[in-house]
Amino acid sequence: MLENYHYLQSFFEVLEDHTILLDEAGNVICTNGAHSSIEESRKNSGIAEEIGLNYFDALKKLNKTVEVQAFQKVLEGDIKEFSFHFSMPSETAPRWYHLKAKRFVISEKKHGLVITTRDITEQYILKMNVDDVLESMSDAFYSLDEKWNFTHINTAASKLLEREPGYLVGKNKWLEFPDTIGSDFYHYYLKTVESQKSQTFEAYYAPYDRWFEMHVYPQREGGISVYFKNISDRKKSESDLKQFAYFDDLTSLPNRRWMIERIDEAIKKDTDSSVLYLDIDGFKNINDLYGHVKGDILLKKVARKLYKAVSPHGHIGRIGGDEFLIFVREKSRFELEVLAREIAAIFAKPIVIDAHLSFSISISIGISRYPADSQDVTELLSYADTSMYRAKKMRGNQYQFYHANMTRELSRRVNIEDSLSEDLQKNGVYFQYQPQIDYVTGELKGFEVLSRWNHPVLGAISPLEFIEIAEESGNILKLTYYLMADVFSIVTSWRKKFGYDLTISINVTPYLISQRSFFDDFFELLERYDLPAEMIELEITEDSQIEASETTLDNMKNCQERGVRIAIDDFGTGYSLFKSLTHFPVNKIKIDRYFINRIGNDAQSEAIIRSFVDFAENLNCELVAEGVETKEEAEFLKSIGCTVFQGYYLEKPMDIDAFETKYIAKSLAGKE
Known part of the structure; x- marks a missing residue:
């Protein structure tokens, strides 16, 4: 019957009642123009009657599910017809209509629905006052x-x-x-x-x-x-949706979408404007070590402080995680510097979380300007973000204005992040071993595994750079797992060939030691390669945020119970100092190179090193001096009782083959 569509349409046009024909899915096949007032009124009500549109969907959007269900029953043959009366506004007075729906044969196996609507206003009024x-x-x-x-x-x-x-x-x-x-x-x-x-x-x-x-x-x-x-x-629902769409649920500050629209409006009006991209330094560690509840409390307190400081000047929004965006109009570079310093100053005092916990935090701010830096809102945000990372490298309550060279830095960072998420071996990540040697006997005590990267495009990348990016991009677990799997495989072969049984030192970040998933992977690898836990030493950089974390302490105690050794790396440069050692199960202290390199030039540093030696002896901890580079340093350390060194004076980091030839095979020959 659909082949006779033109005939059907012509037939519909002569009908006096407003008529539409639907297929089984509710799509409009035919309709006529009878009673244009009906058609116009129904369009104003949001009911679609144009050919091709779905009539049922339009009714559902208007919450007319009862009508839809009745129409479908007619289509399925459950009821013969469905009809009802209804009124609709008109320009003069309300009018009344009678709607009737009946099943219609489209073809031998297909049925449709004919819906007719008749104006019954005159008859209706005659019966009523x-x-x-x-x-x-x-x-x-x-x-x-x-x-x-x-x-x-x-x-x-x-x-x-x-x-x-x-x-x-x-x-x-x-x-x-x-x-x-x-x-x-x-x-x-x-x-x-x-x-x-x-x-x-x-x-x-x-x-x-x-x-x-x-x-x-x-x-x-x-x-x-x-x-x-x-x-x-x-309206309340719309308001709630707007709140959800434009405002941050945690802090009630405007979100990224709202801030971008304000910036875009200023650009369209050609108003000189500036964007300040703000990030809380080290927030990820706070969240990981103390939990999201404490982290959220900190974010809300930071948001209130920022709002109070920024609202007289412009807009402040939270755009994700620990990142905030500030937008101001018509401020000179000098005024922006003043504002950045004022913002940094509000974090001079610790932020109290509860009666037992407070955080001393710092922030990093990146600044980009319209039209000086860009005339595109996306680029302005990207440039401010880039300059914020530059400020972060300067450590603690710093700000940086964007300049063109930073774009190259951003491109480099993105390249590194992308490469970290890909095949690490193909992208040139490898490891070197640096021996820890007894200066008096020349005996190998163990070695530290050091990550290295010769990138196929960027060339050699400093560990300081790519490890930081790995942490910030969430790739540190992957990188460390790759390191452990590679090293454990090699050491397993050494055990079989040479009987190797000395310590293997692996650096882990505060984030990793707070993650149970890391230790699940770690112990799974030990079991897979059949390595004794006593051979593994986890080096943890001294950090003020470690001591109060129950999760971290539980993880470290679990290591101790299984025989895994714990070493405090860079000891003496962090905030926790000796206090942390009273809480943690520590087997070794590694004196930071900062003190070692001042031997012979700074009596105070030498006195501090002596105190480290005494302290380690009293705690029954092993002691290793890092970064020993001269004979003078080595002799001084020997004279005060510290004899195990790691540094260029005795040996630089070595590739695996060279290390195996010089130290592993050599030690076997000595045993024989």
Whole structure:
């Protein structure tokens, strides 16, 4: 039958009733133009009747699920037909219609639905008086004459306007509701009368704390007809959605989307503007070590401090994690420097989390400017982010303005991040071993594994650079797992060939020692390669954030119980100093090269080293001096009882083959 579509359409056009034909899925196949007022009213109601659109979907969006279910029952043959009466506003007065839906044969195996709508207003009114007609309407309704006096009002309207039924008839609209004078209601009512065209609008009425959807129509004899409904619930939902769409749930600050729109508006108006990208230094470690609850409390307190400092100057938003965005207009470079210093100053004092915990934090700020740096909002944010990372490298409450060279740095960083997420071996990551040697006997005590990277494009990359990026990009677990698997495989072969049984030192970051997943992988690898836990030594950089972490302490105690050794690396340069050793199960202290390299030039540093030796002896800890580079340093350390060194004076880091030849095979020969 669809082949005769043109015939069917022609047939539909001669029908007096408004008619549409739907297929089994609810798509409109044919429709006619009868009763254009019906068609227009239904379009205004959001009901799609254009050919190709889905009628059922349109009804569902209007929450008319009962009608949809009834139509589908007709389609399926469960009921013969479905019909009902309804009213709709018109420019003069409400009109009433009768809708009927019946099954329709499209082809031998397919059925559709014919829906006809007939205007029954005249018959309806003949059976009812005016008041009955008004009361039958689902919408609230009232009419005003040319002097703005109420002439008709139904019960639904009386309830919404909080008046007794019939009370308002004869009363003046503006005298009864003086708060509406000068409001949107006032202006749209006047516009309807002056233009003699209908108006539709939404307006808030403060005395009732309600939102109304208004449909206002001019009357031929003068005055207006008003249909309206309470849409406060819908508005609240829209407001909640807007809050969700534009504001951060944790801090209630504007989010990235809101901030970008403000910046974009300023650019379109060609207003000199600046973006300050702010990041909390070391927040990831705080979150990992103390948990997200404490981290969230810190973020909220930081947000309040920033809002108080920034709001007199511009906008502040949280754009993700520990990152905040500040947007200001028409400020000189000098004024931006002052603002950056003011922001940094608010973090001079520790932030109290609870009665037992506070954090001393610092922030890093990157600054980009429109139009000096870019005329594109995405680039401005990227440039501010890039300069923020430059500030972060300067350590502690620093700010940096963007300059063109930073783009190359950003490209390099992105390249490194991408390479870390790919095959590490193919991308040139490898490891070297640096021996720890007894200076007196020349005996090998063990070795430290050091990560190295010869990138296929960037060349040699410093561990200081790529390890930091690995931590910030979330690739440190992958990198460390690759290191352990590689080293454990090699040491397993040494054990079989040479009987190797000395210590293997592996650096782990504060983040890793707070992660149970890291230790799950670690112990799984030990079991896979059949390595005794006593051979492995985890080196942890001394850090102020370690001591208060219960998770970290539990992980380290688990290591001790299984026989894994713990060493404090760079000892003496962190914040925890000796105090941390009273909490942690530590087997070894490694004196930082900062003190070693000052031997012979700084009596105070030498005195500190002596205290380290005494302290390690009292705690029954082993002691290793890092970065020993001269005979003078070696002899001084020997004289005070520290004889195990790691440094260029005895041996530089070596590739695996060279290390095996010189130390592993050699030690076997000595045993034989």
